[in-house]
Amino acid sequence: MGGEPLFALVTLALSPSTGVEAVDQLYAGLTQCAEQYHVSVAGGDIVSAPNPAITIALIGRAQTRDGAPLLLRRDAARSGDAIAVTGTLGDSAAGLRRLREGANLSDALVRAHLRPVPHVALAAEAARLGITCAIDVSDGLLQDIGHICEMSGVGARIRASSIALSEELRRAYPDEALELACTGGEDYQLVLVGAADRIALLHRENGALTVIGEVVAGDRHVALLDDAGLEMPLEAAGWDHLRAR
Amino acid sequence: MGGEPLFALVTLALSPSTGVEAVDQLYAGLTQCAEQYHVSVAGGDIVSAPNPAITIALIGRAQTRDGAPLLLRRDAARSGDAIAVTGTLGDSAAGLRRLREGANLSDALVRAHLRPVPHVALAAEAARLGITCAIDVSDGLLQDIGHICEMSGVGARIRASSIALSEELRRAYPDEALELACTGGEDYQLVLVGAADRIALLHRENGALTVIGEVVAGDRHVALLDDAGLEMPLEAAGWDHLRAR
Numbered sequence: 001m002g003g004e005p006l007f008a009l010v011t012l013a014l015s016p017s018t019g020v021e022a023v024d025q026l027y028a029g030l031t032q033c034a035e036q037y038h039v040s041v042a043g044g045d046i047v048s049a050p051n052p053a054i055t056i057a058l059i060g061r062a063q064t065r066d067g068a069p070l071l072l073r074r075d076a077a078r079s080g081d082a083i084a085v086t087g088t089l090g091d092s093a094a095g096l097r098r099l100r101e102g103a104n105l106s107d108a109l110v111r112a113h114l115r116p117v118p119h120v121a122l123a124a125e126a127a128r129l130g131i132t133c134a135i136d137v138s139d140g141l142l143q144d145i146g147h148i149c150e151m152s153g154v155g156a157r158i159r160a161s162s163i164a165l166s167e168e169l170r171r172a173y174p175d176e177a178l179e180l181a182c183t184g185g186e187d188y189q190l191v192l193v194g195a196a197d198r199i200a201l202l203h204r205e206n207g208a209l210t211v212i213g214e215v216v217a218g219d220r221h222v223a224l225l226d227d228a229g230l231e232m233p234l235e236a237a238g239w240d241h242l243r244a245r
Numbered sequence: 246m247g248g249e250p251l252f253a254l255v256t257l258a259l260s261p262s263t264g265v266e267a268v269d270q271l272y273a274g275l276t277q278c279a280e281q282y283h284v285s286v287a288g289g290d291i292v293s294a295p296n297p298a299i300t301i302a303l304i305g306r307a308q309t310r311d312g313a314p315l316l317l318r319r320d321a322a323r324s325g326d327a328i329a330v331t332g333t334l335g336d337s338a339a340g341l342r343r344l345r346e347g348a349n350l351s352d353a354l355v356r357a358h359l360r361p362v363p364h365v366a367l368a369a370e371a372a373r374l375g376i377t378c379a380i381d382v383s384d385g386l387l388q389d390i391g392h393i394c395e396m397s398g399v400g401a402r403i404r405a406s407s408i409a410l411s412e413e414l415r416r417a418y419p420d421e422a423l424e425l426a427c428t429g430g431e432d433y434q435l436v437l438v439g440a441a442d443r444i445a446l447l448h449r450e451n452g453a454l455t456v457i458g459e460v461v462a463g464d465r466h467v468a469l470l471d472d473a474g475l476e477m478p479l480e481a482a483g484w485d486h487l488r489a490r
Contacts, residue, residue: 009302011300011302013298045300049296049298050295050296051294051295051296053258053294053298053300055256055290055298055300055302057254057256057300057302057304059302059304
C-alpha cells in the first residue's frame, strides 16, 4: 500500500440469467469510483458461471526515494510502534445488517458498506513520512492487526475504549457496537503502524487518526484490553476467508 | 500481447468443502508454469464461494523501440494482411472430450487441453519484426479471428484445407476434426496477422507457422472457404462467453 493506483483489470463471472441492466449498473459504479481515483479500467474478462464473482486486479506505481520504493507492508511492525486507525470502525458490518433489514443508501451505515472510501492519499502521505507498515480493515480490525503480527513476528495490545465508534453505530446496535467494530469487515479504514512521533506527525498534518494501541515483542497474539488493562474475552473472529458465512 | 510476463495475481474462490490437497496441486501446477516463464506469483486473494473460480491477472512489460511499445493488438489488421496460426488447432477441445471419456495425461489430446503452451517468445519476436496484430485462440479459431475483424473493421477469408490438424485429432474424431479446429477453444495457439513478407520472415526464422487466409476489406464477416473457394456453412460458434455450456 501507499502507491498510486493506475489500472484495473476486471473479471466478471456472470450467470446466464444475469440481466444486462445489472451489469450496466455494476460498471457505472466501477467507472464512478475509478474516475474519482484516476484509475483506468484497462481490461479483464467475462465468463459464464453458476454464481456471480467479480475479481479486480489493481495495478499501480510506488513512490520512490533515492530509487527505493516507499511502500506500506504487513511485515514492518516493530515492538514499541504505535497502532493508529483512520475513521470509525464497524459501520460497514452494521450497514450490511441494515441493508438486509431493508434500509437503503439514505442510511449512513448502509453508505459505509456500499460506498467505502479508500484512503489512497493518506496512505501515500504516510509512506512519504517514513511509515512502512499498514493494512486496510477488510477482514475485521483484530484479524487484520493479527495479519500484521503474523507477518512481522510481533504481538499487539489494543485498548477497546480507544476504538472510534460512530454515533450511528452506537445508536443502531448499542450492545454490539464494540464487537462489530472489532470483528466486522469491509470498513477499508487504514491501520497504520509506526514510530509514535511519525504517527503523531501524520495525524497533525492530515487529521482523523486515532491511536488505539501499540506493538509489543513476544508471541503473535492480539490482545484487546479493557479500561483496567485486562484482556477481554472477545474472540478475534472477524471474517475467515474460507468459512461459509 | 508480445510483452514479457512478470507478475501474476491469483484469486481463488473456493468452496468450504475444497480439500487442501486440491489447492496444493493447483499451486504446484501454477508454480511450475510460472517458473518456466520466469513469472512471480506476487499476490492475490482467497475467498469463499459456492462454486470454485480462479482468476489470474498477469502483469508484464512491453518491449519498446524508440520509446514506443511493440505490442500485438486486435485492432491492427489491415486489408491484404496474411493470417497465420501456430501449431495445430482443435486438440484442446478434443482433449476435453477425451478427458470426460476417462483418458489421462498419457493422451496427447488431453495434454493439449491440460498443458497448453503459451507462445510467449514467438509473440515477442513477431512484435520485434513489426507485426502488430494477433490474438490467441481461446474462444475458438473463427470466433477469435472474428474478434480481430470486429476491432479492426475488416473481414477475413480462411481456407479450411489450410488449417493444420494433428494426426491425433484426425484419428480420434475424423468426422469432427475440422469443426473442433474451427470452433474448439483453449488451444492458445497464436493467430498472427500482418504483411505477408513479415509473416514469411517470422516463419523462416521460427518455423511452425501456417498461413490460413487473408484479411479483406468490407464487413466484419469471417468466411470459411472450401477448396473451390466457396463459403462453407459451418457456423462460427466457438465459445460464447455468456452462454451456458
